[in-house]
Amino acid sequence: MKTYKLMIKQHNITGLRYLCITVREKWRQYTGSGTRWKAHLNKHGIDFNTELLYETHDYDDFVKVCVFYSNFYNVVENDEFANVIHEIGYDNGVNICNFVIFWDIIDEQTKQDIYNRRRNSLVNNGNHWAHSEESKEIVSSHISFALKSRWGSLTESEKKSISEQHYQYYEPLSDNQKEVILTNLIKAREKAVLFYEDKECERYKEYVKSQSQIVTEWHANMTENEKIEFGQKISEGRLAMSEEAKKLRGERVSESFKTSEKRQQFNEDMKVERLGINNPNAKIVVWMGVEMTKSDFLALNIDETFAEEMFKTRDDCVPAEPPRQDYDPIYCPHCAKSSGNSKPSAFKRWHFDNCKERQ
Structure with missing residues (x-):
């Protein structure tokens, strides 16, 4: 047998209340199903306490109590409550939505009042919770996170399939439908332009940092063939x-x-x-207080016949050669020629086998 429960849930941070019903055993954990209440939880977090007002097995009696408390707290008109309609029961015993039951019971004037109140709250009232910048930002972040999470979990073939589906959807649309889509895209772009204008704000810097990390990881996970194909697409697009x-x-x-x-x-x-400062490989060097390219300096060195060692050891011109390493000489067993200060291994490789005295 069902046990019907009538409750008031109150958000621990904002204090907003919500009159609701359930037949679940874990009624304290039940979050509620109201549109405004659920949006409030998404915005401020699932952090509420629950007060049990009434419970019974008698559904008819339960409906009477629901109507009583709905009128007592005036939950629809009261800004302290998130209810959009009065709570008048669970399902009337025949699985009919309580809103349908409520709508059948009320008169035309009450319906018109609900229409007007809803329209005014959404259109004319700038203080409505759905119009606040914080709400818009939270909703946007939720959507962005969901899309990024879903897209990031897809394989390249799945992403390609989705792109093709979008094209197949867009192509047969009428010109008017395409115009509506284009208008919405332009509005979104204009909004994005405003975001990108302030490049010094922390939000923009965090965005750039996250995008850079995403692209870096994405590129690192690509195969060589995918990188080549991607590069070709970019080249083709720019050439076109x-x-x-x-x-x-x-x-x-x-x-x-x-x-x-x-x-x-x-x-x-x-x-x-x-300028050659702390850089031995500088393209521009300084000689006697005059800046010149390395090629000009080399030409000058030839013309002026500077001493080779002087030219090579100046720190602000070209890199000084590493100190010469001294090797113990070895001698050819065929001609007794000395390796001198050459590297012994090189001397063996190039002279021993090619020695003219070798028999």
């Missing part, structure tokens, strides 16, 4: 761009490099490195 699109892309890349912190730091580093 119109001249105007190529010019626009070039301008954007150039502008990005001008304002990029990494690019500015790179330029500063190159200024130092090319």
Whole structure:
């Protein structure tokens, strides 16, 4: 036999209450099914306490108590409650949704009042919980997390299949339907542009960091063939761009490099490195206070016949050769030629077997 329970759940953080019913044995853990209440839990977390108002096996008696408490607390009009409609019973014993029962009972004026109140709360009232920036951000983050989790768990073939399904869905649409989709995409892009404008905010920096990590991991997990195929697609896409699109892309890349912190730091580093400071392989060297390219310096060295050792040992010009290593000489068993200061192993390899005195 069913035991019908009438309860009030109250959120421990916000204090919002919700009048609800259940026949479950674990009624304290039951979260409720109301639209506004569930949205509130998604936003602020599942953290509530439960007060049991009434329980019975008699359904008719239970319905009367539900109606009494719904009217007593005026749960629909009361801002302290999350109920959208009055609680009038579980299923009326015939598996009919309680909202259907409620809608059949009330008069036309009450229905119109509900319509007006709902419309005003959603459209005109800027304080409605669904319109707050916090709610929008939470909903957006939930959707983003769900999509990323799902997409990240798919294989490349599954992702390709989904992309093909999207194309098959979009292609047969009418021009008006495509226009609606395009308009929504443009709105989303405009919203994204506003987000990308403030590149100094912490939220943007965290986003860039997470995206960089995702792309790095994705690229690291690709096979060599996938990398080649991916690179070819990028090349084909850029080659297929119109001249105007190529010019626009070039301008954007150039502008990005001008304002990029990494690019500015790179330029500063190159200024130092090319002057030969702490860099023996510098492309630009300093000789007698004059900056010149390494090729010009080499030409100058030939013209002025600088001493070779002097040229090679200057720290601010070209790398000094490593100190010469001394080897113990060995002698050819055929001609008695000495290896001198050459590497013995090289002397053996190139001279011993090729010695003219070898018989």
